[in-house]
Amino acid sequence: xxxxxxLDIKGAAAGLRSGNFTPKELLRETLARIAEVQPLLxxxxxxxxxxAHAEAxxxxxxHARGQPFGPLDGIPVAVKGNIAVAGLxxxxxxxxxxxxxAEANAFCxxxxxxxxxxxxxxxxxxxAALGATTDNASFGRTGNPHDPTRTPGGxxxxxxxxxxxxxxxxxxxxxxxxxxxxxxAYCGTVGLKASYGLVGTCGIVPLSWRLDHVGPLxxxxxxxxxxxxxxxxxxxxxxxxxxxxxxxRWPPDFSRKMTGLRLARISNFGSVDCQPAVLAAFExxxxxxxxxxxxxxxxxxxxxxxxxxxxxxxxxSEVDGAMEHExxxxxPGYFSEATHALLLFGRSCPSIKLARAERxxxxxxxxxxxxxxxxxxVVAPTVAHAAFPFGAPVPVNQGDLxxxxxxxxxxxxxVPMGVxxxxxxLGLQVMTxxxxxxxxxxxxxxxxxxxxxxxxxxxxxxxxPVHA
Amino acid sequence: xxxxxxLDIKGAAAGLRSGNFTPKELLRETLARIAEVQPLLxxxxxxxxxxAHAEAxxxxxxHARGQPFGPLDGIPVAVKGNIAVAGLxxxxxxxxxxxxxAEANAFCxxxxxxxxxxxxxxxxxxxAALGATTDNASFGRTGNPHDPTRTPGGxxxxxxxxxxxxxxxxxxxxxxxxxxxxxxAYCGTVGLKASYGLVGTCGIVPLSWRLDHVGPLxxxxxxxxxxxxxxxxxxxxxxxxxxxxxxxRWPPDFSRKMTGLRLARISNFGSVDCQPAVLAAFExxxxxxxxxxxxxxxxxxxxxxxxxxxxxxxxxSEVDGAMEHExxxxxPGYFSEATHALLLFGRSCPSIKLARAERxxxxxxxxxxxxxxxxxxVVAPTVAHAAFPFGAPVPVNQGDLxxxxxxxxxxxxxVPMGVxxxxxxLGLQVMTxxxxxxxxxxxxxxxxxxxxxxxxxxxxxxxxPVHA
Numbered sequence: 064x065x066x067x068x069x070l071d072i073k074g075a076a077a078g079l080r081s082g083n084f085t086p087k088e089l090l091r092e093t094l095a096r097i098a099e100v101q102p103l104l105x106x107x108x109x110x111x112x113x114x115a116h117a118e119a120x121x122x123x124x125x126h127a128r129g130q131p132f133g134p135l136d137g138i139p140v141a142v143k144g145n146i147a148v149a150g151l152x153x154x155x156x157x158x159x160x161x162x163x164x165a166e167a168n169a170f171c172x173x174x175x176x177x178x179x180x181x182x183x184x185x186x187x188x189x190x191a192a193l194g195a196t197t198d199n200a201s202f203g204r205t206g207n208p209h210d211p212t213r214t215p216g217g218x219x220x221x222x223x224x225x226x227x228x229x230x231x232x233x234x235x236x237x238x239x240x241x242x243x244x245x246x247x248a249y250c251g252t253v254g255l256k257a258s259y260g261l262v263g264t265c266g267i268v269p270l271s272w273r274l275d276h277v278g279p280l281x282x283x284x285x286x287x288x289x290x291x292x293x294x295x296x297x298x299x300x301x302x303x304x305x306x307x308x309x310x311x312r313w314p315p316d317f318s319r320k321m322t323g324l325r326l327a328r329i330s331n332f333g334s335v336d337c338q339p340a341v342l343a344a345f346e347x348x349x350x351x352x353x354x355x356x357x358x359x360x361x362x363x364x365x366x367x368x369x370x371x372x373x374x375x376x377x378x379x380s381e382v383d384g385a386m387e388h389e390x391x392x393x394x395p396g397y398f399s400e401a402t403h404a405l406l407l408f409g410r411s412c413p414s415i416k417l418a419r420a421e422r423x424x425x426x427x428x429x430x431x432x433x434x435x436x437x438x439x440x441v442v443a444p445t446v447a448h449a450a451f452p453f454g455a456p457v458p459v460n461q462g463d464l465x466x467x468x469x470x471x472x473x474x475x476x477x478v479p480m481g482v483x484x485x486x487x488x489l490g491l492q493v494m495t496x497x498x499x500x501x502x503x504x505x506x507x508x509x510x511x512x513x514x515x516x517x518x519x520x521x522x523x524x525x526x527x528p529v530h531a
Numbered sequence: 532x533x534x535x536x537x538l539d540i541k542g543a544a545a546g547l548r549s550g551n552f553t554p555k556e557l558l559r560e561t562l563a564r565i566a567e568v569q570p571l572l573x574x575x576x577x578x579x580x581x582x583a584h585a586e587a588x589x590x591x592x593x594h595a596r597g598q599p600f601g602p603l604d605g606i607p608v609a610v611k612g613n614i615a616v617a618g619l620x621x622x623x624x625x626x627x628x629x630x631x632x633a634e635a636n637a638f639c640x641x642x643x644x645x646x647x648x649x650x651x652x653x654x655x656x657x658x659a660a661l662g663a664t665t666d667n668a669s670f671g672r673t674g675n676p677h678d679p680t681r682t683p684g685g686x687x688x689x690x691x692x693x694x695x696x697x698x699x700x701x702x703x704x705x706x707x708x709x710x711x712x713x714x715x716a717y718c719g720t721v722g723l724k725a726s727y728g729l730v731g732t733c734g735i736v737p738l739s740w741r742l743d744h745v746g747p748l749x750x751x752x753x754x755x756x757x758x759x760x761x762x763x764x765x766x767x768x769x770x771x772x773x774x775x776x777x778x779x780r781w782p783p784d785f786s787r788k789m790t791g792l793r794l795a796r797i798s799n800f801g802s803v804d805c806q807p808a809v810l811a812a813f814e815x816x817x818x819x820x821x822x823x824x825x826x827x828x829x830x831x832x833x834x835x836x837x838x839x840x841x842x843x844x845x846x847x848s849e850v851d852g853a854m855e856h857e858x859x860x861x862x863p864g865y866f867s868e869a870t871h872a873l874l875l876f877g878r879s880c881p882s883i884k885l886a887r888a889e890r891x892x893x894x895x896x897x898x899x900x901x902x903x904x905x906x907x908x909v910v911a912p913t914v915a916h917a918a919f920p921f922g923a924p925v926p927v928n929q930g931d932l933x934x935x936x937x938x939x940x941x942x943x944x945x946v947p948m949g950v951x952x953x954x955x956x957l958g959l960q961v962m963t964x965x966x967x968x969x970x971x972x973x974x975x976x977x978x979x980x981x982x983x984x985x986x987x988x989x990x991x992x993x994x995x996p997v998h999a
Contacts, residue, residue: 383886386886421889
């Protein structure tokens, strides 16, 4: 076997089950792939080769004892660098945390371990998860596999880049205003944020406790469902873990037909200045859904201005982040200058300004809930543009299309929807009512299957030249 | 007929239906009663006698035309002075709003009108709904009918006092941290706060948009259900109005048996310094429930300190109030000195301190939701003490037992549970999971019926001497 790292999780699990290769072989090839791309892309902050080998061996032994491989058994995965993996630095991309070593696994990591996954290590990220370029002043830039001179997005930048570059089979990221979905869109991977509290966030360095989610980045929608399935668990010790309602539909039914499904387009998103290629790809995506039998409704959310929402959400994140890191704000050099300035801005924000932002977000959540009186799901581009070069100005509207799902507590899935004129990936977002993650995944999988490989295939290696 | 004002709503409606008296007669007697008690208690800020007469005539005419009386048809009710009644001052107890006249009815008033209720006017309240004595520097003190030298509680102080003094058949109050339930407990009436957003708050001067509720004060639990039933309606124009889930159980079934119902006692409330009479009455109330066949479970909410929760909720209210009244804070004399100081405290609060209070409340809400894994409802005293004399120090723990239901979004009902050594009423609180207002009312009604008149009868007139 060769290039086993090219498989998706379903393919790798099938190979393991049929005995085509062993967990050890799968890991060895993945580590070789990592060695190849790490110098080019700067993906991993921490690698745990010895422990991963031990986990792969253990998976092989379980199988040898007659235990069938579960869907994640022996599958090498890795997590964003703000998620605790015992024995690895848990930096959150913050220079002052460079030598902080996690003593225990985060709840989500423990869940993946329980499912038999092999944990490779932790990824680079945007400092403090507060930003979306992964141009980290202390831990370096992570390159976009489609063009390493460009950002992979963020804050889970290396999570997206590593999945696209085949440097793991799946990654975990965290998403406060789009930090899983933005890198998924920029890197051409799938990214999912489920309902708030469905996956416990214990062991994750918080940015904003009320907006933070942990979610998977994968090379296919069914793979994202596998990761989420392993992580769904009520964490009795975590006040923010939420039990889904008794009628929670899970897992998704990927044979579900899309006929008659009502998809909403939110007219308020018209105010977001989108790259023409994004608009064109989105129209094409809508055509795919029409061909699948979906109906479209155009809905307006009264009083919802995406830019104002993003500003309010960002302010909330800055204040909450300043609260979480209050003591460290006083330590010189603990943060980069840029991050320090954002957190100080949060700290110095008048309480009334914060309260006004919170009221705005509360109103947005209220009107957003009404969308599902008239539609089953919402579709939109994930980001208004493709990945931009490092050093170029950061578009202010990076989170304009993603923040709504955090404010409204909508599950939100980003699926590749083609490329722009430079060959850079673009993302389609599928959003549903709270607790309807199964539906979002079903819609995303139907799109993925119908849109075909041309939209979702990650880049070949070596990274193809762009602007050529 | 005489003393028609002594009836509860069910009794009055039965009398109207059977033709024993007319809406006009019912109104006339109620107005006479108001004339009698208003000078003693200072209940009403605004009375609309002419309009009320017209509404009573209209109710009579509808009936004369053959339309049967609905449960609120022709019933005289009134509302707290922060709820808009077209043509009356909508002061919210704030001196600077003395001459602000409401142009339209609040959503809840419109709902009561639609149900045929006769709107008498608006009540005195604690200034800006920010406090619980109704010792209003600009609009005067409202006396407790059980002892006019004592507070009726607040902020819906006159709403509770008027119901207890028979100066209306029911009242509306608003409840941000207990402002319906505290006066209900102090005055010996029933008070209900339903799930957040079940009753729209449009047309109410906000204190904290995220904690504010509107709810009824009545002389019996079934009466509170009638008021709520009239007000439940989804307000499409209000982003904070929430549609209950499709399996929302409503109305209550007052024939429901209590056998086997699991009632939780929250051990964390043990830290609240309660008057011995409150503790004794609560134990007696629990005996009543045991006799009804209920089981008790003692539960601890991890990390919940009632005093810390109250402080966080109060801070939130001060900041949100300062935001709502930001411009007016600059106008000399707009607020009393005391209220001005509270709002300035909110305005000057560092954003991180606000964020920390919000995180605490978020954690409380998270652990509170788990109570209903092991219990069907929660019971507790409503307040730690009975009404205290004007001029005495205000107990800091006034809201320690009521705030939880606002933070956790629990429906909460206060029912009279006896009197203390001075004959002052005490309140029992019944709380349930979000959207389970029917269950709270069923439990409250079962208690009310089993505990008998001795616990719930409002005071005789003239007000009986206390400390005699």
